[in-house]
Amino acid sequence: MIEMAVRYFPRLTESGLAALVADIDARIFKCLAMGRKQRRKANIEAGRWFVRLQTVLGPGKWIKHFDEVYAPSDINLRSAQRWMCLARQIDAPGDRLSHDKLSYFPMATDAEAVKMRAATEQAEKEVGESAPHEPKGKQVFRFSLSVPVSSDVEWNAAVRFWKSKHRSGVVTEMIKVFRQRQIECGFVNSDEDEKEKQYEDEREKQNEDALVEV
Amino acid sequence: MKTKGRNKMKTLLLRCDDKEEAVGLEGQFAASSHAGKTLDHDTVGRTPDTGRVTALLLCNVLSPELTNLLFELCKAVKNQPSNRPNAMGTQSLARSVGLNGRPSRRSGVNNVVLDASPARDGTLGYDRPGHRTPLTLQHREMLDGNRRLIELIDGLYRRNLPDVYARQLAALKKAWGRLWATAFSTGYIAKNFRTAYHRDGNWRGGMTCLTAAGDFSGGELVLPRFRIAFALRPGDLLIFDAEQVHGNLPIKGERVSLALYCGRWIVGRGK
Numbered sequence: 001m002i003e004m005a006v007r008y009f010p011r012l013t014e015s016g017l018a019a020l021v022a023d024i025d026a027r028i029f030k031c032l033a034m035g036r037k038q039r040r041k042a043n044i045e046a047g048r049w050f051v052r053l054q055t056v057l058g059p060g061k062w063i064k065h066f067d068e069v070y071a072p073s074d075i076n077l078r079s080a081q082r083w084m085c086l087a088r089q090i091d092a093p094g095d096r097l098s099h100d101k102l103s104y105f106p107m108a109t110d111a112e113a114v115k116m117r118a119a120t121e122q123a124e125k126e127v128g129e130s131a132p133h134e135p136k137g138k139q140v141f142r143f144s145l146s147v148p149v150s151s152d153v154e155w156n157a158a159v160r161f162w163k164s165k166h167r168s169g170v171v172t173e174m175i176k177v178f179r180q181r182q183i184e185c186g187f188v189n190s191d192e193d194e195k196e197k198q199y200e201d202e203r204e205k206q207n208e209d210a211l212v213e214v
Numbered sequence: 215m216k217t218k219g220r221n222k223m224k225t226l227l228l229r230c231d232d233k234e235e236a237v238g239l240e241g242q243f244a245a246s247s248h249a250g251k252t253l254d255h256d257t258v259g260r261t262p263d264t265g266r267v268t269a270l271l272l273c274n275v276l277s278p279e280l281t282n283l284l285f286e287l288c289k290a291v292k293n294q295p296s297n298r299p300n301a302m303g304t305q306s307l308a309r310s311v312g313l314n315g316r317p318s319r320r321s322g323v324n325n326v327v328l329d330a331s332p333a334r335d336g337t338l339g340y341d342r343p344g345h346r347t348p349l350t351l352q353h354r355e356m357l358d359g360n361r362r363l364i365e366l367i368d369g370l371y372r373r374n375l376p377d378v379y380a381r382q383l384a385a386l387k388k389a390w391g392r393l394w395a396t397a398f399s400t401g402y403i404a405k406n407f408r409t410a411y412h413r414d415g416n417w418r419g420g421m422t423c424l425t426a427a428g429d430f431s432g433g434e435l436v437l438p439r440f441r442i443a444f445a446l447r448p449g450d451l452l453i454f455d456a457e458q459v460h461g462n463l464p465i466k467g468e469r470v471s472l473a474l475y476c477g478r479w480i481v482g483r484g485k
Binding site: 039040105106107108109110111112113115116117118119120122123124126127130 | 234235238239242243244245247248302303304305307308311315316317324325326327329330331408410438464
């Protein structure tokens with residue numbers, strides 16, 4: 001078989017050809033070992049190398065080599081031939097036969113599909129270039145207080161006040177009163193905040209000391 | 215409408231089966247070369263091994279008045295399909311990038327992609343047990359006006375695929391969310407929506423009934439696994455397994471399609 005191939009490729013020596021065939025075999029096995037997610041890509045690539053093998057060893061002759069090398073690994077000749085057809089179709093789409101039913105789905109090239117693909121690429125670029133999210137801060141719960149209003153005049157005044165710039169100051173004052181009352185009634189321990197502050201100060205001091213030592 | 219027994223139903227054995235390749239196509243747009251056959255007559259597609267019906271095309275079974283009414287009532291849908299990245303032929307990304315340069319925390323179809331597409335959609339009926347969709351509440355006429363059409367489709371489904379229909383009806387009877395006395399819980403309206411290959415998350419034991427209305431050409435539904443396409447015209451009804459990967463060819467003109475199905479979330483979570 002190799003003698004025949006040497007006749008086809010006179011510049012190749014017998015050992016050179018054997019090395020070439022071994023290289024192709026290695027590449028095919030590498031393709032076949034690719035993961036399930038890359039199966040289609042791997043099949044096409046294996047098909048290309050089988051075509052190359054066929055060219056090197058000669059039509060018909062490569063099947064003997066296939067039986068020796070690939071058949072023991074449970075690789076079907078028909079599968080290899082399908083992969084070869086697939087590779088040929090992708091490399092030369094014009095040669096596609098009308099009756100073939102190979103699993104080849106070319107990409108849609110109509111205007112809408114192209115437009116949508118371009119839009120997706122643009123969106124990916126925009127999102128990719130944008131800054132990452134800020135880490136979420138401490139969660140703040142908002143507690144709503146209902147204020148009874150007895151007349152329309154009071155209601156209008158309250159609405160006008162709520163829309164004015166004085167609102168923020170009142171909200172701060174109300175929060176203060178609310179917290180003070182909570183402490184007075186014993187629902188919140190007033191020392192807790194101070195303790196937390198002390199603990200944080202101590203930790204900062206410790207860190208600073210550690211840095212000075214280094 | 216077609217008279218009874220005018221055309222004999224043809225049976226197509228779906229011998230070609232590119233299951234793995236079809237799954238890998240999700241999110242890509244359909245091309246006419248993906249389908250070896252385009253069907254435009256009464257056909258039932260069966261798998262050769264089990265004989266299970268995968269798709270059933272019934273031509274000219276719905277009257278022009280009903281399909282015209284469907285078009286007139288449902289052409290007002292204006293929601294952008296922002297939660298269907300696969301069907302839009304894109305991937306799930308941040309919806310937008312804010313003025314501060316940070317991406318939105320909500321993911322789905324990006325605004326750039328949405329603006330590039332003419333597709334609009336809306337959901338009628340129930341989206342979860344006992345909960346009507348916002349479109350149903352806002353545009354009651356869209357559902358009520360198409361009641362005759364929906365009941366007619368239900369009758370055709372019952373007559374042509376009695377086993378599947380009975381199973382779907384039995385499942386839906388236990389749930390709270392049924393469109394009148396039909397075997398459907400939800401209707402999905404798509405306007406000028408040329409979908410990329412996708413699978414629908416409907417109840418797996420049932421089938422989806424699809425009809426189209428409007429003045430359009432193209433928009434054939436392609437099932438790449440079996441390499442077939444269905445040329446759906448106004449008045450036709452396609453009953454198919456939406457669990458199979460499917461997508462549309464480009465649409466010319468104005469088209470409104472209505473897909474009636476039994477929602478997975480209505481019957482039971484994840485079933």
